[in-house]
Amino acid sequence: MTDAPAIETRTFDTEVHQLLKLMINALYSNREIFLRELISNASDASDKLRFEALTNDALKGLDHDLAIDIAFDAEAGVLTLRDRGIGMNRDEVIENLGTIARSGTRRFLESLSGDQQKDARLIGQFGVGFYAAFIVAEKVTVETRRADEPADAGVRWTSSGDGEYQIETIDRPEQGTTITLQLREEHRDLLTEWQLRRIIKHYSNHIAFPIRLHKPAEEKDGEEAKADKDSAETELVNASQALWTRQKSELSETDYTEFYTSLTGDPETPLSWAHHHVEGSQRYSLLLYLPSSAPFDMLINRDEREGIKLYIQRVFIMDAAEQVVPRYLRFMRGVIDSADLPLNISREMLQDSPLLKKIRATVVKRSLNLIEKLAEQGGEPWQKFLAAFGSVLKEGVIEDFEQRERIAGLLRFPTTATEGDQDLAGLDDYIGRMNEDQEHIWYLTADSLKVARNSPHLEAFRKHNVEVLLLTDRIDEWLVSHLHEYKGKSLKSAARGKLELGEKTEPDEEARKLAGRIKKALGERIGNVQPSERLTESPACVVADEHGLSPVMARMMRQAGQEVPEVTPNLEINPHHPLLSLMADQHDENRFDELASLLLDQALLAEGGELADPAAYVRRVNQLLVEALGGSDSADSVKAAS
Numbered sequence: 001m002t003d004a005p006a007i008e009t010r011t012f013d014t015e016v017h018q019l020l021k022l023m024i025n026a027l028y029s030n031r032e033i034f035l036r037e038l039i040s041n042a043s044d045a046s047d048k049l050r051f052e053a054l055t056n057d058a059l060k061g062l063d064h065d066l067a068i069d070i071a072f073d074a075e076a077g078v079l080t081l082r083d084r085g086i087g088m089n090r091d092e093v094i095e096n097l098g099t100i101a102r103s104g105t106r107r108f109l110e111s112l113s114g115d116q117q118k119d120a121r122l123i124g125q126f127g128v129g130f131y132a133a134f135i136v137a138e139k140v141t142v143e144t145r146r147a148d149e150p151a152d153a154g155v156r157w158t159s160s161g162d163g164e165y166q167i168e169t170i171d172r173p174e175q176g177t178t179i180t181l182q183l184r185e186e187h188r189d190l191l192t193e194w195q196l197r198r199i200i201k202h203y204s205n206h207i208a209f210p211i212r213l214h215k216p217a218e219e220k221d222g223e224e225a226k227a228d229k230d231s232a233e234t235e236l237v238n239a240s241q242a243l244w245t246r247q248k249s250e251l252s253e254t255d256y257t258e259f260y261t262s263l264t265g266d267p268e269t270p271l272s273w274a275h276h277h278v279e280g281s282q283r284y285s286l287l288l289y290l291p292s293s294a295p296f297d298m299l300i301n302r303d304e305r306e307g308i309k310l311y312i313q314r315v316f317i318m319d320a321a322e323q324v325v326p327r328y329l330r331f332m333r334g335v336i337d338s339a340d341l342p343l344n345i346s347r348e349m350l351q352d353s354p355l356l357k358k359i360r361a362t363v364v365k366r367s368l369n370l371i372e373k374l375a376e377q378g379g380e381p382w383q384k385f386l387a388a389f390g391s392v393l394k395e396g397v398i399e400d401f402e403q404r405e406r407i408a409g410l411l412r413f414p415t416t417a418t419e420g421d422q423d424l425a426g427l428d429d430y431i432g433r434m435n436e437d438q439e440h441i442w443y444l445t446a447d448s449l450k451v452a453r454n455s456p457h458l459e460a461f462r463k464h465n466v467e468v469l470l471l472t473d474r475i476d477e478w479l480v481s482h483l484h485e486y487k488g489k490s491l492k493s494a495a496r497g498k499l500e501l502g503e504k505t506e507p508d509e510e511a512r513k514l515a516g517r518i519k520k521a522l523g524e525r526i527g528n529v530q531p532s533e534r535l536t537e538s539p540a541c542v543v544a545d546e547h548g549l550s551p552v553m554a555r556m557m558r559q560a561g562q563e564v565p566e567v568t569p570n571l572e573i574n575p576h577h578p579l580l581s582l583m584a585d586q587h588d589e590n591r592f593d594e595l596a597s598l599l600l601d602q603a604l605l606a607e608g609g610e611l612a613d614p615a616a617y618v619r620r621v622n623q624l625l626v627e628a629l630g631g632s633d634s635a636d637s638v639k640a641a642s
């Protein structure tokens with residue numbers, strides 16, 4: 001026991017203060033979630049006791065008959081929740097109920113926008129934990145004792161949520177935690193059996209410990225109540241059995257969706273799920289869910305995976321998402337319950353466990369099965385999946401060599417044969433539409449779909465009726481640098497190297513000479529200049545080397561703050577374009593140089609690139625405009641004005 005003063009007053013961390021204020025405002029209309037949060041904490045505390053009892057002799061025997069008891073007194077406006085879980089000692093109370101202990105909560109606070117409606121949705125999805133009690137309560141009292149400490153090491157914590165709390169040491173014979181809420185007047189309507197039963201069933205039906213609602217003696221009928229005021233009855237409200245251990249045939253769709261919500265806090269229905277009991281040399285149960293929208297932090301927290309809970313013989317051990325799902329499946333949620341892993345397994349041991357490796361392989365297989373099934377069914381759920389997780393799944397092509405082709409088959413892209421950005425095609429669709437003599441799967445990367453669709457690189461493809469995938473996701477450049485082949489067809493960029501479409505025509509001498517002049521005019525700014533086989537309408541386009549860094553990739557790397565060597569693109573010209581014909585007749589070399597610069601700048605702009613000297617480009621265009629509009633001593637006047 002510590003020598004603490006009888007009652008000590010302490011202040012909350014400023015962040016707690018901020019969270020409390022925000023939450024009470026934002027969640028006013030969603031007040032019922034406070035009970036879900038408190039029940040979830042009680043359940044976690046009971047899980048922890050079971051887990052610690054495996055190795056701590058002082059706790060043996062205390063891990064039986066764990067239950068969560070809820071009682072209320074409508075007249076006094078009081079609601080109590082009691083668990084027989086692990087409890088907290090004084091330091092833990094200060095740490096857990098006076099600061100923001102979880103880094104996730106801090107990050108969450110930082111991500112709030114200030115827009116009350118949006119924030120309320122986020123807060124609801126995130127789960128605000130213990131502090132949710134203050135949505136409905138004007139005063140909260142927590143009495144707790146850590147299960148392995150003596151009866152006189154109990155702690156009482158009291159606060160009105162207004163910036164400070166009181167803490168004192170008390171005697172508490174029973175282990176675990178009792179939370180007493182003094183409800184604000186306007187929330188006392190929650191204090192009826194009917195309301196509480198409804199809320200518990202709605203949010204916490206699948207908590208694996210019994211939740212007992214104590215009926216106040218006064219609510220019984222007339223005489224009987226008077227005679228027996230003290231003996232309150234209790235009612236078991238929830239299903240209270242670990243859902244994943246039950247047989248599929250016993251479970252309804254509602255059971256699965258409700259369990260998903262109690263597991264994740266996500267109020268939306270999951271897209272689909274898979275439930276298996278694996279028998280044989282190793283036995284385990286597996287329940288996997290595919291959510292319908294991305295949790296707010298999924299894309300930021302690439303490396304902190306959570307959401308697959310590992311149980312061993314129904315004892316919660318840890319969140320094992322990092323061990324059982326690869327990064328590209330980090331949106332999967334669920335539970336694994338193994339009958340064969342040792343109960344005292346540590347995180348490190350788990351990492352190397354061959355048993356867990358097998359489970360991981362099954363999780364990957366089953367998750368991809370779920371996604372494939374969704375793809376086959378198509379429609380809105382599949383569209384939702386693609387919108388939420390399509391980009392994340394692409395990481396799989398890069399990271400998981402074994403499943404590369406399978407994952408690639410699930411990806412969808414806009415193409416030149418589809419319209420808008422919702423109409424997407426898979427690689428199998430593409431192959432099904434390939435021309436008879438077509439060898440490659442063609443793609444074009446660009447910063448946006450609009451730039452891609454208008455790219456001069458597509459002109460020849462249109463002419464020869466060859467479909468091109470339009471890749472505009474940030475990750476697509478990496479994707480194609482790993483996916484060289486799909487089902488025996490190689491992937492090839494429409495904007496790189498030589499193009500072999502249709503019959504090859506040798507460029508004439510004139511065209512070669514013109515290309516040579518342009519190269520001379522542009523000097524170091526450009527690699528090769530060649531007559532093009534790609535262009536039918538545009539005068540010129542830039543082309544990357546077959547194996548060099550593409551301009552899109554170079555731009556992305558630069559935006560990410562990486563050092564990127566200067567990429568000098570090649571230029572292809574369309575000798576049949578009137579501009580090029582006129583240039584060929586231009587004998588004033590200065591003027592020719594200016595036109596060559598314009599040609600290059602236009603080609604760069606057309607593929608979404610940036611100009612090294614935009615002001616020079618504008619000056620040249622203005623000069624031409626003045627001439628075209630019949631201005632007199634054009635060149636000089638424009639030069640003077642700019």
Ligand SMILES: Nc1ncnc2c1ncn2[C@@H]1O[C@H](COP(=O)(O)OP(=O)(O)OP(=O)(O)O)[C@@H](O)[C@H]1O
Nearest residue numbers: 041042045083085087088096127128129130131177
């Ligand atoms: N009934 C309880 N018994 C024991 N410890 C508790 C109890 N309630 C809360 N705690 C402790 O307080 C901490 C903070 O609780 P809070 O609900 O704010 O966040 P959390 O439970 O960690 O996160 P989440 O709500 O997302 O599960 C918990 O991690 C736990 O250590």
